[in-house]
Amino acid sequence: MDSQAPAEALAIKTEKLNLWYGTFQALYDIDLDIKRGIITSMIGPSGCGKTTFLRSVNRINERLGYVRTTGSILVLGHDIYGPQVDLGKVREQVGMVFQRPNPLPLSIRENVIFGYRLAKGTQKVSASERDEIVEKALREVLLWDTVKDRLDRRAIDLSLEEQQKLCIARLLPVKPAVLLMDEPCSALDPKGTEAVEELIWELRGEYTILIVTHNMAQARRASEECIFMLLGKVIEHTPTEELFVTPANQETADYIEGRYG
Amino acid sequence: MFEASELNIRNHRVERLWGLLFLLMTVLLILPVVVILGVLVYKGGPIISVDFLFTEPKDGMTAGGIFPALVGTIWLVAVALLASVPVGIAAALYLSEYAPDNWLTRIINLAIINLAGVPSIVHALFGVGAFVLFFKFGTSILAASLTLAIMTLPVVIVATRESLQAVPQAFREACWNMGASRWQTIRKVVLPNSISGILTGVILEVSRTAGETAPIMFTGAAFFLPFLPQSVFDQTMAMSLHLFVISTQVPGVPEAMPYGVALVLIGMVLAMNAVSIGFRMYLRGKKKW
Numbered sequence: 001m002d003s004q005a006p007a008e009a010l011a012i013k014t015e016k017l018n019l020w021y022g023t024f025q026a027l028y029d030i031d032l033d034i035k036r037g038i039i040t041s042m043i044g045p046s047g048c049g050k051t052t053f054l055r056s057v058n059r060i061n062e063r064l065g066y067v068r069t070t071g072s073i074l075v076l077g078h079d080i081y082g083p084q085v086d087l088g089k090v091r092e093q094v095g096m097v098f099q100r101p102n103p104l105p106l107s108i109r110e111n112v113i114f115g116y117r118l119a120k121g122t123q124k125v126s127a128s129e130r131d132e133i134v135e136k137a138l139r140e141v142l143l144w145d146t147v148k149d150r151l152d153r154r155a156i157d158l159s160l161e162e163q164q165k166l167c168i169a170r171l172l173p174v175k176p177a178v179l180l181m182d183e184p185c186s187a188l189d190p191k192g193t194e195a196v197e198e199l200i201w202e203l204r205g206e207y208t209i210l211i212v213t214h215n216m217a218q219a220r221r222a223s224e225e226c227i228f229m230l231l232g233k234v235i236e237h238t239p240t241e242e243l244f245v246t247p248a249n250q251e252t253a254d255y256i257e258g259r260y261g
Numbered sequence: 262m263f264e265a266s267e268l269n270i271r272n273h274r275v276e277r278l279w280g281l282l283f284l285l286m287t288v289l290l291i292l293p294v295v296v297i298l299g300v301l302v303y304k305g306g307p308i309i310s311v312d313f314l315f316t317e318p319k320d321g322m323t324a325g326g327i328f329p330a331l332v333g334t335i336w337l338v339a340v341a342l343l344a345s346v347p348v349g350i351a352a353a354l355y356l357s358e359y360a361p362d363n364w365l366t367r368i369i370n371l372a373i374i375n376l377a378g379v380p381s382i383v384h385a386l387f388g389v390g391a392f393v394l395f396f397k398f399g400t401s402i403l404a405a406s407l408t409l410a411i412m413t414l415p416v417v418i419v420a421t422r423e424s425l426q427a428v429p430q431a432f433r434e435a436c437w438n439m440g441a442s443r444w445q446t447i448r449k450v451v452l453p454n455s456i457s458g459i460l461t462g463v464i465l466e467v468s469r470t471a472g473e474t475a476p477i478m479f480t481g482a483a484f485f486l487p488f489l490p491q492s493v494f495d496q497t498m499a500m501s502l503h504l505f506v507i508s509t510q511v512p513g514v515p516e517a518m519p520y521g522v523a524l525v526l527i528g529m530v531l532a533m534n535a536v537s538i539g540f541r542m543y544l545r546g547k548k549k550w
Binding site for chain 1: 361362363431432434435436437438439440441442445449450453454
Protein backbone atom coordinates (compact mmCIF):
# COMPACT_ATOMS: atom_id res chain seq x y z
CA MET A 1 0.00 0.00 0.00
CA ASP A 2 1.43 3.36 -0.87
CA SER A 3 0.43 6.17 1.42
CA GLN A 4 -0.61 8.62 -1.30
CA ALA A 5 -3.62 6.49 -2.19
CA PRO A 6 -6.80 8.55 -2.35
CA ALA A 7 -9.27 7.93 0.42
CA GLU A 8 -11.41 5.32 -1.24
CA ALA A 9 -15.07 5.06 -0.46
CA LEU A 10 -15.02 1.42 -1.44
CA ALA A 11 -13.27 -1.09 0.80
CA ILE A 12 -13.62 -3.96 -1.64
CA LYS A 13 -14.47 -3.78 -5.31
CA THR A 14 -14.57 -6.85 -7.50
CA GLU A 15 -14.89 -6.94 -11.26
CA LYS A 16 -15.87 -10.06 -13.18
CA LEU A 17 -14.45 -12.31 -10.48
CA ASN A 18 -14.56 -15.96 -11.54
CA LEU A 19 -13.06 -18.78 -9.57
CA TRP A 20 -12.55 -22.46 -10.31
CA TYR A 21 -11.60 -25.34 -8.04
CA GLY A 22 -10.05 -27.58 -10.68
CA THR A 23 -12.83 -27.81 -13.25
CA PHE A 24 -15.62 -26.82 -10.87
CA GLN A 25 -16.60 -23.18 -11.15
CA ALA A 26 -17.44 -21.79 -7.71
CA LEU A 27 -17.85 -18.08 -8.50
CA TYR A 28 -19.45 -16.52 -11.59
CA ASP A 29 -18.76 -12.93 -12.63
CA ILE A 30 -18.94 -11.43 -9.17
CA ASP A 31 -19.22 -7.64 -9.35
CA LEU A 32 -19.44 -6.21 -5.86
CA ASP A 33 -18.88 -2.80 -4.32
CA ILE A 34 -18.48 -3.10 -0.58
CA LYS A 35 -18.54 0.23 1.20
CA ARG A 36 -15.96 1.31 3.66
CA GLY A 37 -16.59 1.32 7.39
CA ILE A 38 -19.85 -0.60 7.47
CA ILE A 39 -20.83 -4.18 8.18
CA THR A 40 -21.84 -6.15 5.13
CA SER A 41 -23.23 -9.63 5.55
CA MET A 42 -23.30 -12.43 3.00
CA ILE A 43 -26.08 -14.97 3.14
CA GLY A 44 -27.07 -17.88 0.98
CA PRO A 45 -27.42 -21.64 1.17
CA SER A 46 -24.41 -23.92 1.74
CA GLY A 47 -22.12 -24.21 -1.24
CA CYS A 48 -23.21 -20.94 -2.81
CA GLY A 49 -19.68 -19.51 -2.74
CA LYS A 50 -19.82 -17.18 0.27
CA THR A 51 -16.78 -18.63 1.97
CA THR A 52 -14.96 -19.00 -1.34
CA PHE A 53 -15.50 -15.32 -2.02
CA LEU A 54 -14.31 -14.39 1.45
CA ARG A 55 -11.21 -16.49 1.06
CA SER A 56 -10.33 -14.82 -2.25
CA VAL A 57 -10.32 -11.38 -0.67
CA ASN A 58 -7.15 -12.14 1.28
CA ARG A 59 -5.92 -14.70 -1.26
CA ILE A 60 -5.84 -17.52 1.24
CA ASN A 61 -7.55 -19.71 -1.36
CA GLU A 62 -4.33 -19.92 -3.29
CA ARG A 63 -2.82 -22.27 -0.74
CA LEU A 64 -4.85 -24.89 -2.50
CA GLY A 65 -2.81 -25.47 -5.61
CA TYR A 66 -5.75 -26.17 -7.91
CA VAL A 67 -7.56 -22.84 -7.58
CA ARG A 68 -7.75 -20.55 -10.62
CA THR A 69 -9.06 -17.00 -10.45
CA THR A 70 -9.88 -14.46 -13.17
CA GLY A 71 -11.14 -10.89 -12.88
CA SER A 72 -9.97 -8.47 -10.25
CA ILE A 73 -10.36 -7.61 -6.60
CA LEU A 74 -9.50 -4.11 -5.48
CA VAL A 75 -9.00 -3.45 -1.78
CA LEU A 76 -9.04 0.30 -1.04
CA GLY A 77 -8.53 0.87 -4.73
CA HIS A 78 -5.50 -1.37 -5.11
CA ASP A 79 -5.52 -4.57 -7.12
CA ILE A 80 -4.54 -7.37 -4.73
CA TYR A 81 -3.80 -9.73 -7.62
CA GLY A 82 -1.27 -7.33 -9.17
CA PRO A 83 2.23 -8.59 -10.00
CA GLN A 84 4.00 -6.50 -7.34
CA VAL A 85 1.68 -7.53 -4.55
CA ASP A 86 3.08 -9.19 -1.44
CA LEU A 87 0.76 -11.71 0.15
CA GLY A 88 1.89 -10.79 3.64
CA LYS A 89 0.94 -7.15 3.03
CA VAL A 90 -2.46 -8.16 1.68
CA ARG A 91 -3.17 -10.21 4.76
CA GLU A 92 -2.13 -7.41 7.07
CA GLN A 93 -4.75 -5.20 5.46
CA VAL A 94 -7.36 -7.93 5.17
CA GLY A 95 -7.64 -10.01 8.32
CA MET A 96 -9.75 -13.11 8.67
CA VAL A 97 -11.72 -14.69 11.49
CA PHE A 98 -12.73 -18.32 11.19
CA GLN A 99 -15.72 -20.40 12.04
CA ARG A 100 -13.89 -22.24 14.77
CA PRO A 101 -11.71 -20.02 16.94
CA ASN A 102 -8.13 -20.95 16.11
CA PRO A 103 -5.79 -19.32 18.60
CA LEU A 104 -2.18 -20.33 18.14
CA PRO A 105 -0.61 -22.69 20.70
CA LEU A 106 1.03 -19.74 22.45
CA SER A 107 0.22 -17.52 25.40
CA ILE A 108 -2.59 -14.98 25.19
CA ARG A 109 -0.05 -12.19 24.95
CA GLU A 110 1.96 -13.84 22.19
CA ASN A 111 -1.21 -14.52 20.22
CA VAL A 112 -2.11 -10.85 20.19
CA ILE A 113 1.39 -9.64 19.30
CA PHE A 114 2.07 -12.38 16.73
CA GLY A 115 0.96 -10.50 13.63
CA TYR A 116 2.70 -7.34 14.81
CA ARG A 117 5.96 -9.19 15.27
CA LEU A 118 5.65 -10.62 11.77
CA ALA A 119 5.06 -7.16 10.34
CA LYS A 120 8.09 -5.82 12.21
CA GLY A 121 10.33 -8.46 10.70
CA THR A 122 13.76 -8.52 12.32
CA GLN A 123 13.16 -5.39 14.40
CA LYS A 124 12.82 -6.11 18.09
CA VAL A 125 9.57 -5.21 19.81
CA SER A 126 10.32 -3.71 23.22
CA ALA A 127 8.46 -4.97 26.26
CA SER A 128 6.71 -1.67 26.89
CA GLU A 129 5.68 -1.32 23.24
CA ARG A 130 4.42 -4.89 23.31
CA ASP A 131 2.40 -4.43 26.47
CA GLU A 132 0.85 -1.26 25.13
CA ILE A 133 -0.20 -2.93 21.88
CA VAL A 134 -1.55 -6.00 23.63
CA GLU A 135 -3.60 -3.91 26.04
CA LYS A 136 -4.99 -1.70 23.29
CA ALA A 137 -6.04 -4.65 21.12
CA LEU A 138 -7.59 -6.55 24.01
CA ARG A 139 -9.46 -3.46 25.14
CA GLU A 140 -10.83 -3.00 21.64
CA VAL A 141 -12.33 -6.49 21.74
CA LEU A 142 -13.68 -6.01 25.29
CA LEU A 143 -11.45 -8.78 26.61
CA TRP A 144 -8.88 -6.83 28.60
CA ASP A 145 -10.62 -6.92 31.94
CA THR A 146 -11.17 -10.68 31.84
CA VAL A 147 -7.66 -11.68 30.82
CA LYS A 148 -5.34 -8.91 32.03
CA ASP A 149 -4.10 -11.01 34.95
CA ARG A 150 -3.37 -14.11 32.94
CA LEU A 151 -1.70 -12.91 29.76
CA ASP A 152 0.92 -15.64 30.07
CA ARG A 153 -1.61 -18.43 30.18
CA ARG A 154 -2.33 -20.63 27.21
CA ALA A 155 -4.81 -19.07 24.81
CA ILE A 156 -6.30 -22.48 24.21
CA ASP A 157 -7.66 -22.61 27.76
CA LEU A 158 -9.97 -19.62 27.23
CA SER A 159 -13.66 -20.18 26.61
CA LEU A 160 -14.71 -20.34 22.97
CA GLU A 161 -16.22 -16.87 23.14
CA GLU A 162 -13.00 -15.47 24.59
CA GLN A 163 -10.94 -17.37 22.02
CA GLN A 164 -12.96 -15.88 19.20
CA LYS A 165 -12.51 -12.40 20.62
CA LEU A 166 -8.80 -13.09 20.91
CA CYS A 167 -8.73 -14.17 17.27
CA ILE A 168 -10.23 -10.80 16.37
CA ALA A 169 -7.86 -8.96 18.72
CA ARG A 170 -4.76 -10.44 17.14
CA LEU A 171 -5.69 -8.94 13.77
CA LEU A 172 -5.92 -5.40 15.09
CA PRO A 173 -2.29 -4.45 15.97
CA VAL A 174 -1.31 -4.33 12.27
CA LYS A 175 -4.20 -1.92 11.61
CA PRO A 176 -6.16 -3.80 8.98
CA ALA A 177 -8.73 -2.04 6.81
CA VAL A 178 -10.97 -5.02 6.29
CA LEU A 179 -12.01 -7.84 8.62
CA LEU A 180 -13.41 -10.95 6.97
CA MET A 181 -15.48 -13.15 9.23
CA ASP A 182 -16.54 -16.62 8.23
CA GLU A 183 -19.50 -17.55 10.42
CA PRO A 184 -17.70 -16.22 13.47
CA CYS A 185 -20.45 -17.18 15.90
CA SER A 186 -21.44 -20.62 14.69
CA ALA A 187 -19.28 -22.43 17.26
CA LEU A 188 -20.53 -20.27 20.13
CA ASP A 189 -23.48 -20.55 22.49
CA PRO A 190 -26.21 -17.86 22.39
CA LYS A 191 -24.52 -15.78 25.05
CA GLY A 192 -21.20 -15.92 23.26
CA THR A 193 -22.91 -15.12 19.97
CA GLU A 194 -24.49 -12.06 21.49
CA ALA A 195 -21.19 -10.89 22.95
CA VAL A 196 -19.29 -11.34 19.68
CA GLU A 197 -22.05 -9.69 17.65
CA GLU A 198 -21.94 -6.77 20.03
CA LEU A 199 -18.20 -6.57 19.55
CA ILE A 200 -18.51 -6.66 15.77
CA TRP A 201 -20.99 -3.81 15.99
CA GLU A 202 -18.50 -1.85 18.12
CA LEU A 203 -15.74 -2.35 15.57
CA ARG A 204 -17.64 -0.99 12.60
CA GLY A 205 -16.64 2.44 11.42
CA GLU A 206 -13.00 1.86 12.18
CA TYR A 207 -12.93 -1.37 10.18
CA THR A 208 -14.85 -2.58 7.19
CA ILE A 209 -16.44 -5.86 8.13
CA LEU A 210 -17.60 -8.55 5.75
CA ILE A 211 -19.36 -11.35 7.56
CA VAL A 212 -20.56 -14.65 6.14
CA THR A 213 -23.42 -16.17 8.03
CA HIS A 214 -25.90 -18.98 7.86
CA ASN A 215 -28.05 -17.27 10.37
CA MET A 216 -30.50 -14.91 8.72
CA ALA A 217 -31.55 -13.38 11.99
CA GLN A 218 -27.94 -12.53 12.65
CA ALA A 219 -27.51 -10.95 9.21
CA ARG A 220 -30.62 -8.93 9.81
CA ARG A 221 -29.75 -7.55 13.22
CA ALA A 222 -25.99 -7.23 12.80
CA SER A 223 -25.35 -5.80 9.35
CA GLU A 224 -26.02 -2.67 7.39
CA GLU A 225 -25.84 -4.08 3.90
CA CYS A 226 -26.59 -7.60 2.85
CA ILE A 227 -25.50 -9.71 -0.11
CA PHE A 228 -27.51 -12.75 -1.14
CA MET A 229 -25.64 -15.38 -3.12
CA LEU A 230 -26.89 -18.46 -4.87
CA LEU A 231 -24.92 -21.07 -6.82
CA GLY A 232 -21.85 -18.91 -7.15
CA LYS A 233 -23.65 -15.75 -8.27
CA VAL A 234 -24.62 -12.58 -6.51
CA ILE A 235 -28.39 -12.32 -6.66
CA GLU A 236 -28.94 -9.20 -4.64
CA HIS A 237 -26.92 -6.58 -2.77
CA THR A 238 -28.91 -3.92 -0.91
CA PRO A 239 -29.26 -2.34 2.51
CA THR A 240 -30.10 -5.16 4.91
CA GLU A 241 -33.53 -3.92 5.88
CA GLU A 242 -34.55 -3.61 2.23
CA LEU A 243 -33.37 -7.12 1.43
CA PHE A 244 -35.42 -8.61 4.20
CA VAL A 245 -38.51 -6.46 3.82
CA THR A 246 -38.77 -5.91 0.08
CA PRO A 247 -36.51 -8.36 -1.70
CA ALA A 248 -36.29 -7.50 -5.37
CA ASN A 249 -35.79 -11.05 -6.43
CA GLN A 250 -38.02 -14.10 -6.12
CA GLU A 251 -35.12 -16.40 -5.18
CA THR A 252 -34.10 -14.05 -2.38
CA ALA A 253 -37.64 -13.90 -1.09
CA ASP A 254 -37.93 -17.68 -1.11
CA TYR A 255 -34.66 -18.08 0.73
CA ILE A 256 -35.34 -15.61 3.48
CA GLU A 257 -38.74 -17.09 4.01
CA GLY A 258 -37.07 -20.43 4.51
CA ARG A 259 -38.44 -22.25 1.47
CA TYR A 260 -34.96 -23.68 0.83
CA GLY A 261 -31.48 -23.35 2.24
CA MET B 262 -38.81 -58.97 25.87
CA PHE B 263 -35.17 -58.10 26.45
CA GLU B 264 -33.95 -61.61 27.42
CA ALA B 265 -31.07 -62.98 25.35
CA SER B 266 -32.19 -65.41 22.66
CA GLU B 267 -30.28 -68.47 21.51
CA LEU B 268 -28.82 -66.40 18.72
CA ASN B 269 -27.68 -63.63 21.09
CA ILE B 270 -25.99 -66.13 23.35
CA ARG B 271 -24.18 -67.67 20.41
CA ASN B 272 -23.08 -64.24 19.23
CA HIS B 273 -21.68 -63.46 22.66
CA ARG B 274 -19.73 -66.70 22.70
CA VAL B 275 -18.26 -66.11 19.24
CA GLU B 276 -17.44 -62.56 20.21
CA ARG B 277 -15.55 -63.70 23.29
CA LEU B 278 -13.71 -66.35 21.31
CA TRP B 279 -12.37 -63.89 18.76
CA GLY B 280 -11.38 -61.47 21.48
CA LEU B 281 -9.42 -64.18 23.24
CA LEU B 282 -7.74 -65.27 20.02
CA PHE B 283 -6.54 -61.75 19.26
CA LEU B 284 -5.33 -61.34 22.83
CA LEU B 285 -3.40 -64.59 22.55
CA MET B 286 -1.69 -63.44 19.36
CA THR B 287 -0.75 -60.19 21.02
CA VAL B 288 0.70 -61.96 24.03
CA LEU B 289 2.69 -64.19 21.70
CA LEU B 290 4.50 -61.06 20.55
CA ILE B 291 5.98 -60.59 23.99
CA LEU B 292 7.31 -64.12 24.07
CA PRO B 293 10.30 -63.74 21.72
CA VAL B 294 11.36 -60.54 23.46
CA VAL B 295 11.26 -62.19 26.86
CA VAL B 296 13.06 -65.32 25.67
CA ILE B 297 15.78 -63.41 23.84
CA LEU B 298 16.45 -61.09 26.77
CA GLY B 299 16.25 -63.98 29.23
CA VAL B 300 18.77 -66.13 27.36
CA LEU B 301 21.13 -63.19 26.88
CA VAL B 302 21.02 -62.21 30.52
CA TYR B 303 21.37 -65.79 31.68
CA LYS B 304 24.27 -66.71 29.41
CA GLY B 305 25.94 -63.36 28.89
CA GLY B 306 25.19 -61.64 32.17
CA PRO B 307 28.01 -63.22 34.19
CA ILE B 308 30.71 -61.99 31.81
CA ILE B 309 29.62 -58.33 31.96
CA SER B 310 31.93 -56.30 34.16
CA VAL B 311 33.67 -52.96 34.17
CA ASP B 312 36.72 -54.70 32.73
CA PHE B 313 34.67 -56.30 29.96
CA LEU B 314 33.21 -52.96 28.93
CA PHE B 315 36.34 -50.86 29.21
CA THR B 316 39.30 -52.95 28.04
CA GLU B 317 40.52 -54.07 24.64
CA PRO B 318 40.06 -57.59 23.34
CA LYS B 319 43.07 -59.86 23.94
CA ASP B 320 44.45 -63.21 22.82
CA GLY B 321 42.92 -63.14 19.33
CA MET B 322 39.63 -61.84 20.69
CA THR B 323 39.13 -64.87 22.93
CA ALA B 324 39.65 -62.82 26.07
CA GLY B 325 39.56 -59.23 27.29
CA GLY B 326 36.81 -56.70 26.66
CA ILE B 327 34.94 -54.85 23.96
CA PHE B 328 35.85 -51.21 24.57
CA PRO B 329 36.96 -50.32 21.00
CA ALA B 330 33.80 -51.87 19.54
CA LEU B 331 31.61 -50.06 22.03
CA VAL B 332 33.19 -46.71 21.28
CA GLY B 333 33.14 -47.46 17.54
CA THR B 334 29.41 -48.13 17.52
CA ILE B 335 28.75 -44.89 19.37
CA TRP B 336 30.84 -43.04 16.75
CA LEU B 337 29.02 -44.72 13.88
CA VAL B 338 25.55 -43.99 15.21
CA ALA B 339 26.40 -40.43 16.22
CA VAL B 340 27.88 -39.51 12.85
CA ALA B 341 24.98 -41.23 11.06
CA LEU B 342 22.56 -39.17 13.14
CA LEU B 343 24.41 -35.95 12.34
CA ALA B 344 24.24 -36.73 8.65
CA SER B 345 20.70 -38.05 8.31
CA VAL B 346 18.79 -35.81 10.70
CA PRO B 347 19.28 -32.44 8.96
CA VAL B 348 18.74 -33.89 5.50
CA GLY B 349 15.76 -35.97 6.59
CA ILE B 350 14.06 -33.15 8.45
CA ALA B 351 14.62 -30.73 5.57
CA ALA B 352 13.18 -33.20 3.07
CA ALA B 353 10.19 -33.90 5.30
CA LEU B 354 9.57 -30.18 5.75
CA TYR B 355 9.59 -29.74 2.00
CA LEU B 356 7.25 -32.64 1.39
CA SER B 357 4.86 -31.75 4.19
CA GLU B 358 4.85 -27.94 4.08
CA TYR B 359 5.95 -26.80 0.65
CA ALA B 360 5.43 -29.46 -1.99
CA PRO B 361 2.41 -29.08 -4.25
CA ASP B 362 0.57 -32.29 -5.03
CA ASN B 363 1.96 -33.02 -8.49
CA TRP B 364 3.79 -35.75 -10.36
CA LEU B 365 7.20 -34.72 -9.02
CA THR B 366 6.04 -35.00 -5.41
CA ARG B 367 4.50 -38.35 -6.15
CA ILE B 368 7.73 -39.60 -7.70
CA ILE B 369 9.68 -38.39 -4.66
CA ASN B 370 7.32 -40.23 -2.34
CA LEU B 371 7.63 -43.35 -4.43
CA ALA B 372 11.42 -43.06 -4.30
CA ILE B 373 11.33 -42.78 -0.51
CA ILE B 374 9.23 -45.92 -0.20
CA ASN B 375 11.56 -47.78 -2.54
CA LEU B 376 14.64 -46.54 -0.73
CA ALA B 377 13.21 -48.01 2.46
CA GLY B 378 12.86 -51.35 0.71
CA VAL B 379 16.43 -51.61 -0.54
CA PRO B 380 18.23 -54.50 1.21
CA SER B 381 21.01 -53.42 3.52
CA ILE B 382 23.68 -55.35 1.61
CA VAL B 383 22.81 -53.29 -1.47
CA HIS B 384 23.25 -50.15 0.59
CA ALA B 385 26.61 -51.54 1.62
CA LEU B 386 27.72 -51.95 -1.98
CA PHE B 387 26.44 -48.47 -2.78
CA GLY B 388 28.42 -47.16 0.18
CA VAL B 389 31.61 -48.80 -1.08
CA GLY B 390 31.11 -47.37 -4.54
CA ALA B 391 30.04 -43.90 -3.51
CA PHE B 392 31.78 -43.02 -0.26
CA VAL B 393 34.80 -45.34 -0.04
CA LEU B 394 35.87 -45.15 -3.69
CA PHE B 395 34.26 -42.21 -5.47
CA PHE B 396 34.50 -39.64 -2.67
CA LYS B 397 37.75 -41.27 -1.52
CA PHE B 398 36.79 -41.38 2.16
CA GLY B 399 38.40 -44.83 2.27
CA THR B 400 37.07 -47.43 4.66
CA SER B 401 36.32 -45.08 7.51
CA ILE B 402 33.74 -44.10 10.09
CA LEU B 403 32.63 -41.36 7.71
CA ALA B 404 31.93 -43.74 4.84
CA ALA B 405 30.20 -46.27 7.10
CA SER B 406 28.10 -43.65 8.86
CA LEU B 407 27.02 -42.04 5.59
CA THR B 408 25.97 -45.47 4.35
CA LEU B 409 23.93 -45.95 7.52
CA ALA B 410 22.51 -42.45 7.11
CA ILE B 411 21.32 -43.14 3.56
CA MET B 412 19.75 -46.33 4.78
CA THR B 413 17.81 -44.61 7.56
CA LEU B 414 16.80 -41.53 5.59
CA PRO B 415 13.42 -42.90 4.48
CA VAL B 416 12.33 -43.74 8.01
CA VAL B 417 13.65 -40.41 9.28
CA ILE B 418 11.59 -38.64 6.63
CA VAL B 419 8.48 -40.66 7.38
CA ALA B 420 8.79 -40.18 11.15
CA THR B 421 9.33 -36.44 10.71
CA ARG B 422 6.46 -36.07 8.30
CA GLU B 423 4.10 -37.83 10.68
CA SER B 424 5.05 -35.46 13.49
CA LEU B 425 4.60 -32.44 11.21
CA GLN B 426 1.21 -33.60 10.09
CA ALA B 427 0.10 -34.05 13.68
CA VAL B 428 0.19 -30.25 14.02
CA PRO B 429 -3.39 -29.09 13.37
CA GLN B 430 -3.93 -27.40 10.02
CA ALA B 431 -5.88 -24.63 11.78
CA PHE B 432 -2.61 -23.34 13.29
CA ARG B 433 -1.08 -22.96 9.85
CA GLU B 434 -4.15 -21.23 8.46
CA ALA B 435 -4.17 -18.84 11.40
CA CYS B 436 -0.55 -17.97 10.72
CA TRP B 437 -0.95 -17.52 6.98
CA ASN B 438 -3.92 -15.29 7.60
CA MET B 439 -1.82 -12.98 9.69
CA GLY B 440 0.60 -12.59 6.82
CA ALA B 441 3.17 -15.20 7.82
CA SER B 442 5.14 -16.86 5.06
CA ARG B 443 5.51 -20.61 4.98
CA TRP B 444 8.90 -20.44 6.62
CA GLN B 445 7.69 -18.10 9.38
CA THR B 446 4.80 -20.46 9.99
CA ILE B 447 7.16 -23.42 10.19
CA ARG B 448 9.61 -21.67 12.50
CA LYS B 449 7.12 -20.09 14.88
CA VAL B 450 4.36 -22.63 15.06
CA VAL B 451 4.91 -25.91 13.22
CA LEU B 452 8.40 -26.81 14.42
CA PRO B 453 7.98 -25.78 18.08
CA ASN B 454 4.93 -28.02 18.24
CA SER B 455 6.40 -31.00 16.46
CA ILE B 456 10.06 -30.99 17.41
CA SER B 457 9.58 -33.41 20.31
CA GLY B 458 7.95 -35.97 18.05
CA ILE B 459 10.51 -35.42 15.33
CA LEU B 460 13.55 -35.83 17.57
CA THR B 461 12.28 -38.86 19.41
CA GLY B 462 11.11 -40.56 16.24
CA VAL B 463 14.41 -39.88 14.60
CA ILE B 464 16.50 -41.06 17.55
CA LEU B 465 14.46 -44.25 17.73
CA GLU B 466 14.93 -44.99 14.06
CA VAL B 467 18.58 -44.14 13.85
CA SER B 468 19.54 -45.94 17.05
CA ARG B 469 18.36 -49.14 15.44
CA THR B 470 21.26 -48.87 13.03
CA ALA B 471 23.57 -49.70 15.93
CA GLY B 472 22.79 -53.31 15.14
CA GLU B 473 23.34 -53.14 11.38
CA THR B 474 26.27 -55.20 10.16
CA ALA B 475 26.20 -55.47 6.40
CA PRO B 476 26.34 -51.75 5.59
CA ILE B 477 29.39 -51.14 7.74
CA MET B 478 31.48 -54.23 7.17
CA PHE B 479 32.81 -53.10 3.77
CA THR B 480 32.73 -49.40 4.43
CA GLY B 481 34.38 -48.76 7.77
CA ALA B 482 34.16 -51.48 10.38
CA ALA B 483 37.31 -53.40 11.16
CA PHE B 484 37.70 -57.06 11.99
CA PHE B 485 40.18 -56.41 14.78
CA LEU B 486 41.60 -53.02 15.68
CA PRO B 487 42.34 -52.63 19.36
CA PHE B 488 42.64 -48.82 19.28
CA LEU B 489 40.06 -46.12 19.68
CA PRO B 490 39.28 -44.09 16.54
CA GLN B 491 40.75 -40.58 16.58
CA SER B 492 38.70 -39.03 13.79
CA VAL B 493 35.93 -39.86 11.32
CA PHE B 494 38.58 -40.89 8.79
CA ASP B 495 39.72 -43.84 10.92
CA GLN B 496 38.43 -47.35 10.71
CA THR B 497 36.87 -48.71 13.83
CA MET B 498 35.59 -51.86 15.43
CA ALA B 499 31.83 -52.06 15.92
CA MET B 500 29.64 -54.10 18.23
CA SER B 501 27.58 -55.74 15.52
CA LEU B 502 30.53 -56.84 13.42
CA HIS B 503 32.45 -57.88 16.51
CA LEU B 504 29.56 -60.12 17.50
CA PHE B 505 29.53 -61.67 14.05
CA VAL B 506 33.28 -62.19 14.10
CA ILE B 507 33.59 -63.83 17.51
CA SER B 508 30.53 -65.98 16.90
CA THR B 509 31.61 -67.41 13.57
CA GLN B 510 35.16 -66.50 12.57
CA VAL B 511 37.36 -67.03 15.61
CA PRO B 512 37.92 -70.41 17.25
CA GLY B 513 38.19 -70.80 21.01
CA VAL B 514 35.96 -67.95 22.13
CA PRO B 515 34.35 -68.70 25.50
CA GLU B 516 30.62 -69.31 25.13
CA ALA B 517 29.58 -66.43 27.38
CA MET B 518 31.38 -63.85 25.29
CA PRO B 519 29.09 -63.53 22.23
CA TYR B 520 26.10 -63.49 24.55
CA GLY B 521 27.72 -60.74 26.57
CA VAL B 522 28.40 -58.67 23.43
CA ALA B 523 24.82 -59.17 22.25
CA LEU B 524 23.51 -58.14 25.66
CA VAL B 525 25.54 -54.93 25.62
CA LEU B 526 24.39 -54.17 22.07
CA ILE B 527 20.73 -54.64 22.96
CA GLY B 528 21.28 -52.66 26.12
CA MET B 529 22.68 -49.75 24.10
CA VAL B 530 19.70 -49.67 21.76
CA LEU B 531 17.21 -49.96 24.60
CA ALA B 532 19.02 -47.22 26.51
CA MET B 533 18.78 -44.90 23.50
CA ASN B 534 15.09 -45.74 23.17
CA ALA B 535 14.55 -45.01 26.83
CA VAL B 536 16.32 -41.67 26.53
CA SER B 537 14.24 -40.68 23.55
CA ILE B 538 10.99 -41.74 25.20
CA GLY B 539 11.89 -39.82 28.34
CA PHE B 540 12.75 -36.82 26.21
CA ARG B 541 9.40 -37.07 24.46
CA MET B 542 7.52 -37.21 27.75
CA TYR B 543 9.41 -34.19 29.01
CA LEU B 544 8.70 -32.13 25.88
CA ARG B 545 5.08 -33.22 25.65
CA GLY B 546 4.48 -31.83 29.11
CA LYS B 547 5.43 -28.42 27.73
CA LYS B 548 3.03 -28.44 24.80
CA LYS B 549 0.65 -25.54 24.56
CA TRP B 550 -2.42 -27.27 23.27
